Amino acid sequence: MTVSASAPSATLRAHSYFVDGLAQHSDSPLGSELPTTPADFLSRLATSGITAWVRGHSGLVGWGECTRIETAGPDRFAAADAAWRQLVAAGSVRDEVRLPGSGAIAFGSFTFADDSEQSSVLIVPRLLLGRYQGRVWLTVMSLTTDEAAATANPLNSHRPLSQHNPLRKPEAVTVRTGSLDEAGWQDAVVRVVERLRAGDAEKAVLARDVFARAAEPIDVRYVLGVLNATYPSCWTFHIDGLLGATPELLISSHRGEVRSRVLAGTYRTTGDRDADVDAARVVLSAHKDSSEHRYAIDSLTAALRPLCSTLDVDPEPFMLELANVIHLASDAHGELTQDADGSRPSSLAVAATVHPTAAVGGTPTGDAVRIIADEEGMDRGRYSGPVGWMDGNGDGEWAIALRCGQFTSEARDELRLFAGCGIVADSEPGSELEESTAKLAPMLSGLGVEM
Numbered sequence: 001m002t003v004s005a006s007a008p009s010a011t012l013r014a015h016s017y018f019v020d021g022l023a024q025h026s027d028s029p030l031g032s033e034l035p036t037t038p039a040d041f042l043s044r045l046a047t048s049g050i051t052a053w054v055r056g057h058s059g060l061v062g063w064g065e066c067t068r069i070e071t072a073g074p075d076r077f078a079a080a081d082a083a084w085r086q087l088v089a090a091g092s093v094r095d096e097v098r099l100p101g102s103g104a105i106a107f108g109s110f111t112f113a114d115d116s117e118q119s120s121v122l123i124v125p126r127l128l129l130g131r132y133q134g135r136v137w138l139t140v141m142s143l144t145t146d147e148a149a150a151t152a153n154p155l156n157s158h159r160p161l162s163q164h165n166p167l168r169k170p171e172a173v174t175v176r177t178g179s180l181d182e183a184g185w186q187d188a189v190v191r192v193v194e195r196l197r198a199g200d201a202e203k204a205v206l207a208r209d210v211f212a213r214a215a216e217p218i219d220v221r222y223v224l225g226v227l228n229a230t231y232p233s234c235w236t237f238h239i240d241g242l243l244g245a246t247p248e249l250l251i252s253s254h255r256g257e258v259r260s261r262v263l264a265g266t267y268r269t270t271g272d273r274d275a276d277v278d279a280a281r282v283v284l285s286a287h288k289d290s291s292e293h294r295y296a297i298d299s300l301t302a303a304l305r306p307l308c309s310t311l312d313v314d315p316e317p318f319m320l321e322l323a324n325v326i327h328l329a330s331d332a333h334g335e336l337t338q339d340a341d342g343s344r345p346s347s348l349a350v351a352a353t354v355h356p357t358a359a360v361g362g363t364p365t366g367d368a369v370r371i372i373a374d375e376e377g378m379d380r381g382r383y384s385g386p387v388g389w390m391d392g393n394g395d396g397e398w399a400i401a402l403r404c405g406q407f408t409s410e411a412r413d414e415l416r417l418f419a420g421c422g423i424v425a426d427s428e429p430g431s432e433l434e435e436s437t438a439k440l441a442p443m444l445s446g447l448g449v450e451m
């Protein structure tokens with residue numbers, strides 16, 4: 001594990017305060033006019049150094065980096081959790097907002113696999129603008145041993161929302177094959193189906209990757225705007241170069257209340273909404289998709305139940321309509337059990353316990369993960385790992401990093417995109433390939449690629 005805090009004795013300070021009345025204060029450090037539309041807001045963000053977690057009109061946008069905690073290996077979650085706790089315990093937080101996402105905040109992105117070559121990360125931004133239930137606040141964070149520097153407001157030297165930088169649509173984006181080409185990936189599906197029929201496991205999720213390269217550095221603000229507008233029910237994110245919009249909430253926890261949204265079972269939309277909804281109802285109730293969904297719910301509840309005093313799951317799945325696909329979805333809701341000392345596991349610890357669910361791993365988990373390692377032919381990196389944020393009390397939101405891409409270099413002109421499909425014994429390679437293509441559509445259209 002590498003923890004790169006700037007100094008061992010450095011102190012984290014966080015101050016959150018409402019900025020709703022900003023427009024009335026012409027001396028406001030954010031400028032005198034509040035943005036009026038999402039596009040206006042996005043165009044005022046800096047073109048680099050932005051961290052984002054947005055769903056509909058609520059979310060958190062961070063600027064800059066106070067510190068980062070990088071971890072790797074099987075204990076990547078526990079090590080990051082412990083380092084964050086230590087940082088917060090030694091720090092001081094002034095939270096005048098007291099809403100989910102206020103106070104000291106770290107954004108995070110974790111690898112899918114224990115043995116990934118890539119690291120996992122928690123990032124503490126310098127400034128963070130939050131919006132929840134119509135309230136808007138700012139959090140200023142610093143990590144320093146120097147009292148004067150700690151109390152100097154970074155907004156005095158930097159007015160993050162006061163200038164317009166026009167959004168740039170990515171130009172001339174070309175897509176090329178990743179680890180396996182389409183024929184090679186379908187061969188892998190065939191091999192997985194054979195192994196499932198032989199009894200190696202019941203379900204395994206097979207993913208593929210493609211590379212999308214633009215002529216110029218990609219403007220993440222533009223992509224975030226398209227994803228947020230097209231997928232308002234998804235969690236749209238950009239954390240350490242991982243950019244996407246996922247429909248699947250792994251776990252959120254707030255004052256002991258946990259929530260999760262399980263997806264599995266996918267119908268590809270055609271553009272005719274009424275016909276799609278009717279057809280999806282038939283397709284998704286068939287054996288293949290309903291059994292995939294059952295595995296996903298069972299794997300979540302088996303992992304979560306031991307941590308909870310109550311846990312309820314929707315008795316019947318519902319259809320979650322997105323622009324590109326319709327999923328079978330079930331929401332779970334429970335109460336975390338308190339330890340004897342009144343403490344509860346952090347949201348990251350809960351995420352670590354339930355990861356990987358059958359939605360991205362398979363059933364049984366260990367057997368499915370072995371099949372994936374043997375047949376997928378790639379390191380998934382942070383795709384399909386937990387992505388989200390956590391506060392100083394350990395509360396937070398962790399989604400599963402789906403429908404996303406990772407920048408391949410500092411040049412920021414190429415993203416490696418990923419999509420996966422749950423494979424069961426009666427899966428067909430051709431339709432799984434089409435499903436994976438439908439799951440690449442959000443990122444490709446966010447990059448302006450015609451499909």
Ligand SMILES: C=C(O[C@@H]1C=C(C(=O)O)C=C[C@H]1O)C(=O)O
Nearest residue numbers: 263265266359402419420421422
């Ligand atoms: C693995 C992905 O999606 C998951 C797999 C699904 C399925 O197989 O039906 C549906 C939703 C997600 O849980 C992905 O988008 O990459």
